Amino acid sequence: EVQLVESGGGLVQPGRSLRLSCAVSGFTFDDYAMYWVRQAPGKGLEWVSGISWNSGSTDYADSVKGRFTISRDNAKNSLYLQMNSLRPEDTALYYCAKDRRTGGLGGSAFDIWGQGTMVIVSS
Amino acid sequence: QSALTQPASVSGSPGQSITISCTGTSSDVGGYNYVSWYQQHPGKAPKLMIYDVSNRPSGVSNRFSGSKSGNTASLTISGLQAEDEADYYCTSYASSSALYVFGTGTKVTVL
Numbered sequence: 001e002v003q004l005v006e007s008g009g010g011l012v013q014p015g016r017s018l019r020l021s022c023a024v025s026g027f028t029f030d031d032y033a034m035y036w037v038r039q040a041p042g043k044g045l046e047w048v049s050g051i052s053w054n055s056g057s058t059d060y061a062d063s064v065k066g067r068f069t070i071s072r073d074n075a076k077n078s079l080y081l082q083m084n085s086l087r088p089e090d091t092a093l094y095y096c097a098k099d100r101r102t103g104g105l106g107g108s109a110f111d112i113w114g115q116g117t118m119v120i121v122s123s
Numbered sequence: 124q125s126a127l128t129q130p131a132s133v134s135g136s137p138g139q140s141i142t143i144s145c146t147g148t149s150s151d152v153g154g155y156n157y158v159s160w161y162q163q164h165p166g167k168a169p170k171l172m173i174y175d176v177s178n179r180p181s182g183v184s185n186r187f188s189g190s191k192s193g194n195t196a197s198l199t200i201s202g203l204q205a206e207d208e209a210d211y212y213c214t215s216y217a218s219s220s221a222l223y224v225f226g227t228g229t230k231v232t233v234l
Contacts, residue, residue, distance in 0.1 A: 035223075037169075044126070045161070045169065045212050047223040059222040100174055106223070107216050109159035109174035116168060 002026035002112050004096050009117030012086055020117055022079040022096030027112075030054070030074035033099040035110060036081050038092035038119075048094070049081065052105040059105060064090075086121045093118050127152060127213055127226035134232040140201040143229045145213035146194060151224050153194035157216035160189060160198045164209045172211075173198060200231070208233045 008020040022034070036048040049060045049070040058070050069082040079096050094117050097110035128146040135141040145152065145160075152158055158176045161169035171180050173189035176196060186201045196215070200207055213226035 037225075044228040045163075045214075045225045047214070047221060047225060050222055062220045095168060100171070100180075107155065107157050109157070109171055109214075110161075110169075111171045111174070111180060113168040113170070 002098075004098065004112060004114035006094060006096050006114045006117035009094065009119045011120045011122065013123050014087060014121055016086055017082070017084045018086060018119060020081040020083065020094055020096075020119070022114060024077045024079065024098075027098070029072075029077040031102045033103070033105045033108070034072060034079045035097045035099065036070060036079075037095045037097055037110065037113075038090075039095070039116070040089075040092040043092075046092075050099075050105050051079070053103065057105045083119070086119075088121050091119060091121050125224070127215060127224055129211075129213060129226040129229045131227070132230045132232065134234055135200075135203045136234045137203055137205065139203050140199060141203060141231065143198045143200075143211055143213075143231070145196040145198070145215075145226045147196075147215055147217075147224070148194055150219045151215040151217040152191065152196050152213075154218060155216045156191070158189065158191055158196040159214050160187075161212045161214070162207075162209045163212065169212065203233055205233050207231060 005023045035050040051070045067085045098112040100109045100111040160173040163169045177189040
């Protein structure tokens with residue numbers, strides 16, 4: 001069974017850091033690009049970041065560029081999101097998602113999603 | 124990068140057909156055939172319903188169909204059923220500041 005399980009969320013003060021993880025099983029992780037998508041409470045979906053199968057390409061939404069870093073460990077079948085200088089507007093449910101196609105970043109769709117991990121940025 | 128524009132809500136009676144629009148620009152919807160649609164029930168993760176404008180993943184009902192004309196993509200749900208009541212989001216690959224841009228979301232209500 002294909003499964004994505006996020007962890008690492010929690011309550012954090014503004015300006016602090018948090019690292020999210022996404023453990024993957026049920027498919028050949030290192031064949032696919034992976035993404036983070038977030039959803040603020042009661043709001044819509046927002047694409048956050050993406051990483052190619054071999055970590056050769058990464059991309060970020062303007063709202064997180066310079067503060068968030070996406071990475072992956074193919075040996076551990078895991079995706080990460082390092083979030084620094086957190087702001088209240090980063091409060092959201094963070095989903096990891098799998099690219100529908102094998103290969104590079106972009107030009108595709110998100111075919112498998114985790115259940116999300118909640119990040120709350122508040123003093 | 125601005126969000127793609129969707130109607131806030133669409134409703135229909137069981138058995139009817141409804142269409143949700145998703146309007147962007149030539150830098151996203153109009154420039155690429157990489158529009159996808161997601162269904163999200165309350166408290167659940169999004170589910171891929173349509174990819175590459177008009178393709179259905181395995182297991183998705185053929186009552187769901189997608190199309191595109193210019194800078195506007197559309198999702199049509201035919202034979203509306205109670206289980207179709209959910210939020211729907213479009214997304215498109217984009218060539219500007221964000222790799223992907225999502226739509227504002229549409230709440231579908233089955234009357």
